[in-house]
Amino acid sequence: MTKTPAKSWQAIQAEVTRRINTRIWPPGEMLPNEIDLAVEFGCARTTVNRALQALADKGVLERRRKAGTRVALNPVRKVVLSIPIIREEIEQSGAGYGYQLINAQKLPAPPAICDALQTPAGTKAYSVKALHLAGGKPFVFEERWVNILSVPTIQTADLAKMSANEWLVQNAPFSRGTLSFSAIIADEALAKHLTCPVGSALFCLERGTWNGEQSITRARLYYGPGYKMETSI
């Protein structure tokens, strides 16, 4: 067996990845325990542990106490997706960022929203509609409901100057959230806001946030036609 001199845990990670990719350790294969690997690599077990844990986080390895470590049968299931901050995303593309508040008002929330916000049916919530512009053109249409039981102060915020998202980030902490991606047909209202044809396919990102058990907000971001959200593995 070839001696593999390793310096850092990243080097070990790379070597393990290489062995997986070259099928030295095919999917499903058990790999030697940390102590043996540490001996082989000439380093401390802690270092091996760190490398393997990182790979397990990525979903490349599956580890169980006592059972040991094995190569995941379905590699590459987990991807780190950076949810772009709209402003940054636009500015990085070189276009100027613009923001336009369409309206913000307290309204009786539709049943689906009351359900999502966990408020009694018919409760009022704060509705915010806004447009994010790239180079003066509509880029994302934002449709948001804010739970005024959790965040009453939003009603006094000047959302024409600061986007609801930025305001919430600074004023309403949250502990967990959900995200979903879907495709949706542009109806007349959406088409008008995004100045695109009715019937276009829009990429939709829906986000809900909670602070503990309290629901904060629920937002839908409709991206203009042709938008792609990209990431790499």
Place this chain on the structure above:
Amino acid sequence: MTKTPAKSWQAIQAEVTRRINTRIWPPGEMLPNEIDLAVEFGCARTTVNRALQALADKGVLERRRKAGTRVALNPVRKVVLSIPIIREEIEQSGAGYGYQLINAQKLPAPPAICDALQTPAGTKAYSVKALHLAGGKPFVFEERWVNILSVPTIQTADLAKMSANEWLVQNAPFSRGTLSFSAIIADEALAKHLTCPVGSALFCLERGTWNGEQSITRARLYYGPGYKMETSI
């Protein structure tokens, strides 16, 4: 200052998260260095380091040598998205999984594909079209091109029995890949395959994989109307 007895790095992570959420450390705020935190928490610096690193990985903190650690201005940008294995996704929903090969043949690849596969324009590639069924109904339509310069053996694979994805996972290792999500209008061909109306909005996942500098495959998965890809933060 209140003494915070901490047991594990997860507890420290939780405490730091709490301080961020409650604005004790607002966005942009510098936090004490690891040594001071270790003293405060009554643990080793290693333990603090681990907690903070985990938070930095999540995008909650920004760390730079010498500069120190600060609360990220734009929290929660990074999300771990588990790309569902179609078969598992369907089986988990309780529906039976079905797979149907539509066709697999060597064809001159369109320019966009040659470009993506990094082969000379007009080169032939292996085209695979297939359908994944949930409970007998079309769920995902898969349109794939495989680089036969990198993976010639795919031409002899029996893709009626094993999906191209599974075959590739077992036979063609890759070192990196790209993913993109978008929304697309169902044209006649797509509508026919997915038995949905022409003009439906389809969620589209496009994946490209490479082994080193060699391109392996490029696939598009078209999900039926109404599909949502979900994750939580």
Place this chain on the structure above:
DNA sequence: GTCGACTTTATGTCTGCACATAATAATCCA
């Protein structure tokens, strides 16, 4: 004053050791 070289500092990582924990394997007893 400006540019480089040196110092300082906070994080990054490694080591060796110890003990905790989960899950399997082995054993024991009814």
Place this chain on the structure above:
DNA sequence: TGGATTATTATGTGCAGACATAAAGTCGAC
């Protein structure tokens, strides 16, 4: 034989100490 108890084992985590490294700050030469 079968079910519960105990041992074994691989990973999970903690600690103290050391050195590495990047980057900000400082100081000196010109």
